[in-house]
Amino acid sequence: MSTDIRIKKGLDIKLVGEADQTTTKLPLSSVYAIKPENFHGITPKLLAKEKTEVKAGEALFYSKADERILFPSPVSGEVVEVVRGAKRKILEIKILADTSQKYQDFGKKDVSKMTPEEIKTHLLASGCWPFIKRRPYDILAKPDETPKAIFVSAYGSAPLAADYGYVLNGKDAELQAAVTALNKLTTGKVHVCANGNSLFTSLNDVEFHKISGPHPAGNVSTQIAKIDPINKGEVVWVVSPQDLVVIGELLLTGKFNAQRIVALTGSQFSSPKYVTALPGIKIKDVVTDNLKSGNHRIISGNVLSGDKVNEEGYLGYYDNQITAIPEGDDYELFGWLVPVFNKISTSRALIFSWMFPNKKYDLNTNTNGEHRAFVVTGAYEEVFPLEIYPMQLLKSCLYKDLDEMEALGAYEVAPEDFALTEFICTSKQPHQQIIREGLDLMIEEIG
Amino acid sequence: MGLKQNLHNLKEKYKGTKMAPAFGAIHTFLYTPNDTTHSGTHVKSADDLKRTMNIVIMALIPTLIFGMFNTGYQHFLALGEIDAVSGGFFSAEFWSLTNFYFGFIKILPLIVISYGVGLGVEFIFATIKGHEVEEGYLVTGMLVPLIVPIDIPIWMLVVAVVFGVVIGKEVFGGTGMNILNPALTIRAFLFFAYPTWMSGDKVWVQGAVERAGTADAISGETILGSLAQSQPMHHSLSDMFFGFVPGSIGETSTLLIILGGLFLIFTKIGSWRIMLSAIIGALVMGFIFNSVVDADIITSGSKFYGLMNLEFWQHLLIGGFAFGIVFMATDPVTGSQTNRGKWIYGFLIGFFSILIRVFNPAYPEGVMLAILLMNVFAPTIDHYVVQSNVKRRMKRLKAKTA
Numbered sequence: 102m103s104t105d106i107r108i109k110k111g112l113d114i115k116l117v118g119e120a121d122q123t124t125t126k127l128p129l130s131s132v133y134a135i136k137p138e139n140f141h142g143i144t145p146k147l148l149a150k151e152k153t154e155v156k157a158g159e160a161l162f163y164s165k166a167d168e169r170i171l172f173p174s175p176v177s178g179e180v181v182e183v184v185r186g187a188k189r190k191i192l193e194i195k196i197l198a199d200t201s202q203k204y205q206d207f208g209k210k211d212v213s214k215m216t217p218e219e220i221k222t223h224l225l226a227s228g229c230w231p232f233i234k235r236r237p238y239d240i241l242a243k244p245d246e247t248p249k250a251i252f253v254s255a256y257g258s259a260p261l262a263a264d265y266g267y268v269l270n271g272k273d274a275e276l277q278a279a280v281t282a283l284n285k286l287t288t289g290k291v292h293v294c295a296n297g298n299s300l301f302t303s304l305n306d307v308e309f310h311k312i313s314g315p316h317p318a319g320n321v322s323t324q325i326a327k328i329d330p331i332n333k334g335e336v337v338w339v340v341s342p343q344d345l346v347v348i349g350e351l352l353l354t355g356k357f358n359a360q361r362i363v364a365l366t367g368s369q370f371s372s373p374k375y376v377t378a379l380p381g382i383k384i385k386d387v388v389t390d391n392l393k394s395g396n397h398r399i400i401s402g403n404v405l406s407g408d409k410v411n412e413e414g415y416l417g418y419y420d421n422q423i424t425a426i427p428e429g430d431d432y433e434l435f436g437w438l439v440p441v442f443n444k445i446s447t448s449r450a451l452i453f454s455w456m457f458p459n460k461k462y463d464l465n466t467n468t469n470g471e472h473r474a475f476v477v478t479g480a481y482e483e484v485f486p487l488e489i490y491p492m493q494l495l496k497s498c499l500y501k502d503l504d505e506m507e508a509l510g511a512y513e514v515a516p517e518d519f520a521l522t523e524f525i526c527t528s529k530q531p532h533q534q535i536i537r538e539g540l541d542l543m544i545e546e547i548g
Numbered sequence: 549m550g551l552k553q554n555l556h557n558l559k560e561k562y563k564g565t566k567m568a569p570a571f572g573a574i575h576t577f578l579y580t581p582n583d584t585t586h587s588g589t590h591v592k593s594a595d596d597l598k599r600t601m602n603i604v605i606m607a608l609i610p611t612l613i614f615g616m617f618n619t620g621y622q623h624f625l626a627l628g629e630i631d632a633v634s635g636g637f638f639s640a641e642f643w644s645l646t647n648f649y650f651g652f653i654k655i656l657p658l659i660v661i662s663y664g665v666g667l668g669v670e671f672i673f674a675t676i677k678g679h680e681v682e683e684g685y686l687v688t689g690m691l692v693p694l695i696v697p698i699d700i701p702i703w704m705l706v707v708a709v710v711f712g713v714v715i716g717k718e719v720f721g722g723t724g725m726n727i728l729n730p731a732l733t734i735r736a737f738l739f740f741a742y743p744t745w746m747s748g749d750k751v752w753v754q755g756a757v758e759r760a761g762t763a764d765a766i767s768g769e770t771i772l773g774s775l776a777q778s779q780p781m782h783h784s785l786s787d788m789f790f791g792f793v794p795g796s797i798g799e800t801s802t803l804l805i806i807l808g809g810l811f812l813i814f815t816k817i818g819s820w821r822i823m824l825s826a827i828i829g830a831l832v833m834g835f836i837f838n839s840v841v842d843a844d845i846i847t848s849g850s851k852f853y854g855l856m857n858l859e860f861w862q863h864l865l866i867g868g869f870a871f872g873i874v875f876m877a878t879d880p881v882t883g884s885q886t887n888r889g890k891w892i893y894g895f896l897i898g899f900f901s902i903l904i905r906v907f908n909p910a911y912p913e914g915v916m917l918a919i920l921l922m923n924v925f926a927p928t929i930d931h932y933v934v935q936s937n938v939k940r941r942m943k944r945l946k947a948k949t950a
Contacts, residue, residue: 114591116591330944332941332944332945332948333945334945398590400590404589404590404591405589405590405591406588406589407590409586409587409590426590426591428584429582429584430583430584431582432552432555432556432579432581432582433579433580434552434578434579435578435579435580436579436580437576437580437596437598437599437602438598438599438602441594444593444594445593445594446593446594446595447593447816448595448600448815448816448817449814449816450595450599450600450602450603450815450816450817451603451815452593452594452595452599454594464591465591466584466585466590466591467580467582467583467584467592468583468584468585468592469580469592469593469594469596470580470581470592470595470596470597470599471572471576471581471583471596471597471680472680473597473680473682473683473723473724474682474721474722474723474724474725475724476597476600476684476723476724476880476881477597477600477817477880478819478880478883478885478886479819479821479880479885479887479890480816482887488937488940489937490886490934490937492885493885493886493930493934508938508941508942509934509937509938510937510941520589523588523589523592524589524591524592524593525593525595526592526593527595527597527600528597528724529596531587532588533587533588533589534587534588
């Protein structure tokens, strides 16, 4: 059965540098790094000390809160360095990759014959658990919970996002195995949303929804709100399609192969395209020879909610996109006064992006103004499709009123849902950070 | 490089000092800053608060220029030196350089004082409290000269601006935190502190005050003033629409205010919901009063008769109503912040404007008090609008658990 969902509110930020649909296979890089901060709210406990040899899929560390949750190494090699910060917090675990990969063998499984408990244990043991996130709070799923539904968004609506139709091509068998497994873990259904035709339509054990409209139509929160909204006390799990492929391959072959297709996007790439890479790969090894000269910002992820990295940094654990855009650290004479043709806005305050809805822009990282108190009203609602009052929720997070946050719908949101309101914010407030801190406070106080 | 580089060096030099906000205000006026994003979205939309405020100022400029012409026109007309307009909006009698020059000389000091004093207070507070100089006053400073009578003494304006900025805004924490519209706070202060100056028939035409009591006395009664005393109107509808009537400097030309309002709506800076619902509210109230008169409940002997008997739609043309709802009621900080709340907020402003106008013959300009009143109630309106969203969420939960 399929249902159509149309999103009206939102904004597509059209940028220069869409990835060409050609995939380059990258050679194995030398050093990979896993950053525990990619897994929000996790306190890592190290399993693989320095000088340990690990295979791909072997655990590097586990979560202090639940020692069953293992975080695997994407490559086989030797742990060469554990970078620590203040209070000996683990920042990075660096692994020197072997020239030929050795995989930990977790054994082939026939998913249809497994019980939910067996699937859970298998995913935990094989290091696939961190692929599953939960709402509320947008953190890793807890193994003891049973979600009311599992959501997969196969529609990348964020700026320059990887085209799931392209990157998932030919992965039917893996996806089928993964959704069959996940379907056993929920009392409800596995919902998949995609824009137009998708190979998910032919899969069993999924509820397919066709979704259309501007960003954030591809955000899971938008889809959850339309299909099965989260109420207080309910839990929903979220998995990305790329990670489903990894889970599927593990079930089918017994190997943990985190290989994914990563989109290189943005105006600063001389040839934007797709490459295959493992999470944790050094950015330099991916972007080398492909960057234009100049001062640019490299982002692991998309321009709205990705992480700032530099060439010495590493690809984030969940990211399937690297974006490079120009830095905007320059002044602009009377920039607040002159008509603007090369930037985007939802207002028409002498900014003419409304006249060219299909133009692609080359935005830089300038804030285009200074940080202010909230002043303008009514603008956020135009790009915010959830039935939530965005400014009121943000303010309740700022003054830390837990009851109000709960009442206004904090259980239904993730920081990424506030990326668009942050983009258009006239007062340049850090919305995603405000929401993240608000959710963290709720985890601490309410749990 | 030149100026840009020099300013950059100065900025680095002042960083962290008490002077930083004051310097920053001037610097960012010239150049948008070189700040880049750190966390969150890596790109940002092009508008900032300065641009937003600037759009409002642009919408105000036509009314300001018209006000300059009108000041001269009303003055010379009252003295009998020129003839009344005869040829529609572009009448030569009105658009003469003599009129403009006369008004320009009278109004320029008001603008300079308004901005000078107001921004001065802002700079002082920003320096003491160490926050950035905020843009809110850019619009307030332009609104203030437009809503005062032409003959207001300078010292009065200075006192009022200081009061309005400090009490109306800074004590709450600056732009974005205030409860009352600062420009209206200034106007209300003037009204309550110097009532004889702010009402009556003397202040609306330049020169009327000093000539009062002499053989050359001229009358500068506003339309509202005459109606409140149940005197017949001596201005045509087209005069009222185009704005060739006495009144506060910027409020007379309904035509230009409508154009400004349309510009604000088009740029999405002003809320069309507030403007439209305020008009509806005023029409409803005006219609109720018309019906009361038609039903002979109020007869021509009553002191309310003059304004009650005014055709309901003509209320929109006279006084400061149009100016108030386009430029004052739409202030996002002091107005209602939710879209549904804006409908209620605007409607009540229109409704109360006409109500106060009719029942307050001593000072028949109701829109100022109506907006200030609704400023106070806007958070309450928002509260109930937001509660309905909360209730819906609770209901969904109950339906689920039941």
